[in-house]
Amino acid sequence: MSRASILNAIKKNKPESVPLPQIDLSLFHEDIDLVDIFYKNLESVGGRIVSLNTIEDLDAEIKKRYPNAKSIVSCSNTSQLATISISNETEPHSLESIDLAIIDAQFGVAENGAVWISENDFIVRALPFIANDLVLILSKNDICLHMHEAYNLISKRERTFGVFLSGPSKTADIEQCLVIGAQGAMSLTVFIF
Amino acid sequence: MSHAKEAELFNKDEAKVNWHDQALWFVRNKRDKAAHTVKGWEDLRNLASAIKANVLSNLDDYLVQFEENAQKNGIQVHWAGDAEAHNKIVHDILLQNNVKKVVKSKSMLTEECHLNPYLEAHGIEVIDTDLGERIVQLAKEPPSHIVLPAIHKTKEEVDALFQKHLGTVPSHGDPRYLTNEARKHLRDKFLKADAAITGVNFAVAETGGIVVCTNEGNADMGVHLAKVHIACMGIEKIIPEEKHLGVFLRLLARSATGQPITTYSSHFNKPVQGKEMHIVIVDNGRSEQLSREAFRSSLHCIRCGACMNTCPIYRRSGGHSYKATIPGPIGSILSPGMDLKKHSSLPFASTLCGSCSDVCPVKINIHEQLYQWRQIITKNVKQPVVKRSILKMAGIVLANSKLYGFLGRSSRFMLKHLPKSIVNSKINTWGKARDLPKVENDNFEDWYKKRKS
Amino acid sequence: MKVGLFIPCYVNQLYPKVGIATLELLEKLGVDVDYPTGQTCCGQPLGNSGYESDSKGSCQLFVENFKNYDYIVCPSGSCVYHVKKHFDILEQTEDVVNVRNNIYELSQFIFQVLGKTNVGASFPYKVGIHKSCHGLRGLRLGSCSERMDAHYSIEESLLKEVKGIQLKTLNRVDECCGFGGTFSIFEEAISVKMGKDRIQDHLSSDVEVITGTDQSCLMHLDGLINRNNQPLKVMHIAEILNSTL
Numbered sequence: 014m015s016r017a018s019i020l021n022a023i024k025k026n027k028p029e030s031v032p033l034p035q036i037d038l039s040l041f042h043e044d045i046d047l048v049d050i051f052y053k054n055l056e057s058v059g060g061r062i063v064s065l066n067t068i069e070d071l072d073a074e075i076k077k078r079y080p081n082a083k084s085i086v087s088c089s090n091t092s093q094l095a096t097i098s099i100s101n102e103t104e105p106h107s108l109e110s111i112d113l114a115i116i117d118a119q120f121g122v123a124e125n126g127a128v129w130i131s132e133n134d135f136i137v138r139a140l141p142f143i144a145n146d147l148v149l150i151l152s153k154n155d156i157c158l159h160m161h162e163a164y165n166l167i168s169k170r171e172r173t174f175g176v177f178l179s180g181p182s183k184t185a186d187i188e189q190c191l192v193i194g195a196q197g198a199m200s201l202t203v204f205i206f
Numbered sequence: 207m208s209h210a211k212e213a214e215l216f217n218k219d220e221a222k223v224n225w226h227d228q229a230l231w232f233v234r235n236k237r238d239k240a241a242h243t244v245k246g247w248e249d250l251r252n253l254a255s256a257i258k259a260n261v262l263s264n265l266d267d268y269l270v271q272f273e274e275n276a277q278k279n280g281i282q283v284h285w286a287g288d289a290e291a292h293n294k295i296v297h298d299i300l301l302q303n304n305v306k307k308v309v310k311s312k313s314m315l316t317e318e319c320h321l322n323p324y325l326e327a328h329g330i331e332v333i334d335t336d337l338g339e340r341i342v343q344l345a346k347e348p349p350s351h352i353v354l355p356a357i358h359k360t361k362e363e364v365d366a367l368f369q370k371h372l373g374t375v376p377s378h379g380d381p382r383y384l385t386n387e388a389r390k391h392l393r394d395k396f397l398k399a400d401a402a403i404t405g406v407n408f409a410v411a412e413t414g415g416i417v418v419c420t421n422e423g424n425a426d427m428g429v430h431l432a433k434v435h436i437a438c439m440g441i442e443k444i445i446p447e448e449k450h451l452g453v454f455l456r457l458l459a460r461s462a463t464g465q466p467i468t469t470y471s472s473h474f475n476k477p478v479q480g481k482e483m484h485i486v487i488v489d490n491g492r493s494e495q496l497s498r499e500a501f502r503s504s505l506h507c508i509r510c511g512a513c514m515n516t517c518p519i520y521r522r523s524g525g526h527s528y529k530a531t532i533p534g535p536i537g538s539i540l541s542p543g544m545d546l547k548k549h550s551s552l553p554f555a556s557t558l559c560g561s562c563s564d565v566c567p568v569k570i571n572i573h574e575q576l577y578q579w580r581q582i583i584t585k586n587v588k589q590p591v592v593k594r595s596i597l598k599m600a601g602i603v604l605a606n607s608k609l610y611g612f613l614g615r616s617s618r619f620m621l622k623h624l625p626k627s628i629v630n631s632k633i634n635t636w637g638k639a640r641d642l643p644k645v646e647n648d649n650f651e652d653w654y655k656k657r658k659s
Numbered sequence: 660m661k662v663g664l665f666i667p668c669y670v671n672q673l674y675p676k677v678g679i680a681t682l683e684l685l686e687k688l689g690v691d692v693d694y695p696t697g698q699t700c701c702g703q704p705l706g707n708s709g710y711e712s713d714s715k716g717s718c719q720l721f722v723e724n725f726k727n728y729d730y731i732v733c734p735s736g737s738c739v740y741h742v743k744k745h746f747d748i749l750e751q752t753e754d755v756v757n758v759r760n761n762i763y764e765l766s767q768f769i770f771q772v773l774g775k776t777n778v779g780a781s782f783p784y785k786v787g788i789h790k791s792c793h794g795l796r797g798l799r800l801g802s803c804s805e806r807m808d809a810h811y812s813i814e815e816s817l818l819k820e821v822k823g824i825q826l827k828t829l830n831r832v833d834e835c836c837g838f839g840g841t842f843s844i845f846e847e848a849i850s851v852k853m854g855k856d857r858i859q860d861h862l863s864s865d866v867e868v869i870t871g872t873d874q875s876c877l878m879h880l881d882g883l884i885n886r887n888n889q890p891l892k893v894m895h896i897a898e899i900l901n902s903t904l
Contacts, residue, residue: 016285019441019489023266026497031263031511033446034256036453040246054466101479105431106397123467131473136450138478139430142423142470160452160467168448172279172413172475176453177466184425186338186354188361190381192391195337196392197423197470214848223852231831238804247807332831516805518835522683522852557839557847558707560796564805577745580709589709592843597710604668604705605716607697614672635844639851640882650671650678654694 025121038161048158048205055126055203058180059193065206075115075148077201082113082117089117089137089150103140114144119202120155122163122177128203129167131175138174147181147198151205208551212527213519220310227356234515236464237565244456245467247362253453255569258506261444262496268411268444269487275414276485289319296321296403296436297328299484303434309392311395311418311425312336313405314352314509315438315488318531322450323638332403333395335424337388344371347535350525353462353511392424406439406485407508408454412447415475416485419458419468425452426472435483437474441492442505442579452506457567461510495543500578504539506568513562513572519555528552535562535577539575540631542583550587553579614649662692663720663728665762667735668700670874677874680897681765687901688773692732695724703741707840709746718749721822730772731762734897736794736872739764742835744797745901756872764798766872766896770813776820782902783823787866788814789857789880790833800872804833814872814896821899834860838879854883861891868892870899 052062063074070095086108087095092115099108116135118128128149136142159162167175182197193199241247246340261268262310273283284299286292292315308325310316310332322332322343334343338355342348344367349355354363361379368384369372372391377383384538401402404425410419416437418425427437445454459465475481496502514520514534525533530549538552553576562572584594636642647658666678685692701721702714707796711856715791721742733739742762749755769775790812794800801812837843837853844850858880862868867890871877874895881893 015287018267018296019285019287019487019493020269022489022493023269023441026493027265028263028499028502031259033255033260034253036253036449037249040249042246043245058465058469072569109393109397114436122467127467127471137430137516139427142426151277155637160456161449164449164452172415172473174475174478175473176426177467177471179465179469179471182421182469184337184385184422185463186336186341187364187379187381187384189232189354189357192381192385194389195385195422196335196389196396196427210846210848213846217848217852220852227856241807244807322758330737353702430759467700518837518853519846519849522849522856554709554842555849557792557835557837557842557850559792559835559839561803561805561835564803565797577707580707581711582709584709585712591714593841597705597714597841601705601710601713601716604700604702604714605720607699607720610668611697614668618671635847636882638847639886640854640879641885643878645673646675648675650666651694651696653675653679654682655696 017191035146036161041159041161042088043158045123045170046102050123051121051126051156058126059183060126060180061200061202063202063204065204068206071150071204074204079113079146081115082195083116085112085113086140086144087115089115091117091150099140101136103137105143106136107139108139108143111140111144113146115146115148116141118149118151120157120163120166121151121202121203122160123156124159125179127177127179129163129171129175129177139155140177141178142197145199147201149201149203152154153205196200207529209523209527209555210551213555215529216524217522222523226358226524230515230521233354233463237461237512237515240460240464240466244460250453250457251567251569254457255506257307257445257450257453258568261446262442262502262505264498265441268446269441270413272409272414272444275412277414279414280483281477282413282482282484284484286486286488286490288490292438292486292490293321293324294366295486296438297325299434299436299587300330300401303401303432303482306401307331307399308401309333309335309395309399309428309432310403311405311420311428312339313403313438314532315405316403317349318490319488322462331350335392335395335428336420337385338420340388340392341367348526348531351511351514351531352509358526367439370614374511375409396431396548398426399428399432400434401434402432402656403436404429406437406443406450407458408445409439409443410448410451411444413475415473417451418474419470421469423470426470429474433481435477435481436486437484438486438604440488440489440490446644451465458510461512461565461567491544495540501539501543501575503570504536506570507536508568510567512565512567516561516565518559518561519557523555528555535572535576539572539579542579546583547587550583553583660691660729662690662730662780663725663731664692664694665698665725665731665733666694667738667874668735669878670734673878674874674895677734677895677897680893680895680901684778684897684901685732687771688775688778689868690773693728694717698724701738701741703738706741706745711745715748718746722749722755723760729761729886731758734765734895735873736764736791736798736800737873737875740793740797754829764794764800764872766813766817767798767800771865772818776816778817778820778900780900780902781822782899782904785825785827785865786818786899787827787829787861787864787869788818789800789836789869789871789876790814791871791876792835794872803835816868817900818896827866829860829864831860836876836880840875843879850879851883854879858883858889858891862889866891870892870894870896872896
């Protein structure tokens with residue numbers, strides 16, 4: 014069965030057209046403290062949060078949290094901790110021993126503690142997954158309520174690769190015991206300023 | 207073997223049944239808590255269901271739109287009518303790229319198509335990289351749950367398995383240690399893989415992009431390291447516009463595991479320069495299911511597994527008792543459409559309690575479809591003589607007041623006067639573990655008539 | 660208002676006391692009740708077993724027996740649900756449509772049609788409610804744990820008003836008991852296990868009497884309790900609402 018026969022079968026078998034519903038955002042609106050809810054949800058998914066008094070404290074605070082990190086990639090202009098520089102020519106396998114990746118997050122989502130980052134923010138697609146630990150930098154003013162708002166925020170982006178990231182990698186595949194650090198990053202810390 | 211027989215075997219070990227039931231009930235509870243935090247949860251379910259209904263009614267157009275947009279972004283799109291065609295397409299792509307080692311993230315579709323044995327028979331190594339899937343792969347078993355593939359395994363069993371296959375030291379089933387060992391083992395596989403195969407959670411017609419959701423990061427580890435990415439999807443994975451992801455991603459993980467969203471919701475729109483990305487669109491019986499009005503909405507399914515976690519039968523019989531790629535309630539309405547005879551006992555593996563339909567994030571009326579499959583199965587698949595004749599006879603008796611009155615009286619007489627040892631004997635299945643009610647002198651109708659006169 | 664009483668076949672034959680309590684309770688509440696003799700069954704056992712088409716005769720007979728009443732009341736949510744949900748196999752004549760619209764489960768009738776919650780009963784025991792699935796998720800006699808609706812429960816509303824009663828909260832508030840009609844025979848192992856688990860929940864919740872709106876579920880639980888000599892009693896909600904202990 015080829016493309017044509019699949020499409021023909023569908024055409025023959027599909028029901029009468031059903032209208033596409035509108036999403037009524039008023040159903041989901043809540044007046045809540047976005048930063049507070051974002052904190053709570055990020056913690057519930059195993060992420061850590063460091064609230065910065067000023068963005069100038071960033072590197073000192075990162076060092077405090079990750080004192081043993083040697084191979085560091087920073088894709089953020091606000092951090093000067095990079096020990097390795099990458100470009101879009103970088104072979105992803107070579108990032109296997111990266112201890113820490115530092116990435117600017119575009120925005121956070123209060124309802125689930127996720128942040129959105131896309132290829133431009135981390136240059137090599139494998140980076141946020143292959144690095145042992147992950148640091149994300151987020152402004153308090155860039156937190157939206159829910160996923161409906163989030164998709165509105167990214168509707169005009171250049172679509173290559175992007176990801177909603179909610180906490181460090183994890184699994185509960187062995188007897189439902191939650192273990193942080195599965196195949197991706199072992200820890201995720203969001204530095205909020 | 208029928209579901210009932212498999213379930214009876216599973217129930218020989220009551221402690222394990224309790225353990226299995228409680229593990230899944232725990233997940234169901236987490237789901238309840240997560241859903242409670244969402245304002246407008248029921249509205250979200252209604253929206254999701256309505257969007258899916260729209261998708262099915264325009265599916266051919268959306269698929270063509272998706273294909274066009276994907277191709278514009280440099281993604282190669284393939285179409286497979288059935289499992290065999292799917293496997294061959296995947297194999298051909300691997301051959302063209304001289305691939306020997308494949309890492310695969312979770313995809314129920316490739317399970318359905320039995321892709322792994324097909325590729326292995328052609329000399330290709332396929333490593334399942336979701337931890338649960340790796341566990342069952344090492345155990346040479348199929349997944350017993352679509353989200354928690356190894357939910358039937360105790361941590362001690364995993365420990366033994368890892369000692370044998372990964373050379374770990376005994377740890378009394380320490381999940382942290384075992385997970386970390388798996389991480390090291392899988393890292394090596396990711397770094398050496400030539401191609402990565404993933405499933406597809408959602409395919410967006412408007413953009414030609416796909417979304418893949420994992421908690422472990424295994425899909426991304428595979429895709430971003432390998433030179434070829436093959437994503438396999440059923441035709442029903444389409445959604446019209448990207449903004450609809452907002453609806454589905456809010457529902458999916460909360461329904462599945464009680465998380466507010468999966469750890470990684472990765473949006474693939476374009477391959478990296480110099481790498482290949484392929485999407486294989488698979489029918490394999492879905493367009494036929496689309497033709498069945500009563501069962502069409504089973505194609506709304508987003509594979510969250512909530513119906514399994516809530517199903518009191520699934521929890522007490524285990525996923526393997528269904529002998530189907532997709533077990534549990536949703537599997538029991540999908541599988542008969544694939545092979546009616548083979549799966550004819552599944553729609554009867556339910557009390558029609560309806561919990562599955564109310565937990566379903568896309569509002570599939572699962573228990574009503576189970577009822578409808580039963581009507582079809584009794585007409586098309588040979589039923590046990592006793593069951594068939596008793597029920598046919600009952601139809602005649604219940605349509606006739608006099609006959610019913612006579613038979614009611616005589617069976618009550620027998621129940622009352624036969625010795626308990628016969629009433630509760632082995633021939634009477636009810637009586638194996640349950641007493642029959644004590645019979646009074648009059649039935650209600652006798653009493654009513656006496657009272658009136 | 661003329662009410663026709665539908666007593667399900669197995670209640671008529673095996674649990675006449677439930678039929679009696681239902682009738683007495685409705686009469687106490689001032690309802691003009693009639694029991695049309697010659698009634699048999701709603702056809703549910705056939706439908707649920709996949710033999711719906713063989714049940715047309717009994718469905719037709721049901722409509723014949725009850726077409727002339729303003730309301731039809733039945734002490735079993737499951738049978739009521741079957742009439743409402745599955746009588747679409749009959750031609751939808753005015754009689755059929757009326758019967759489907761006017762049939763109520765007993766507690767639903769008291770609550771929704773009579774508008775009463777206090778029926779003047781007293782029952783000084785610790786009671787656990789078994790929320791039978793077809794009543795709960797079929798007729799929506801209450802909110803179910805799966806949906807995020809505001810909490811309500813018709814059974815609880817009525818039972819709360821019973822003098823002396825102590826309603827106990829279960830660990831799993833609305834899990835199925837495993838009866839499921841012919842499921843109880845053809846999937847015997849799971850059916851029994853589900854029933855045992857429900858009973859254990861009631862025992863652990865300090866319950867003395869299990870009640871509910873469906874005698875079929877209660878029959879299944881009662882059979883297990885009696886076989887295992889467990890310290891629990893099973894009573895239909897009609898018996899408690901009709902009690903003056």
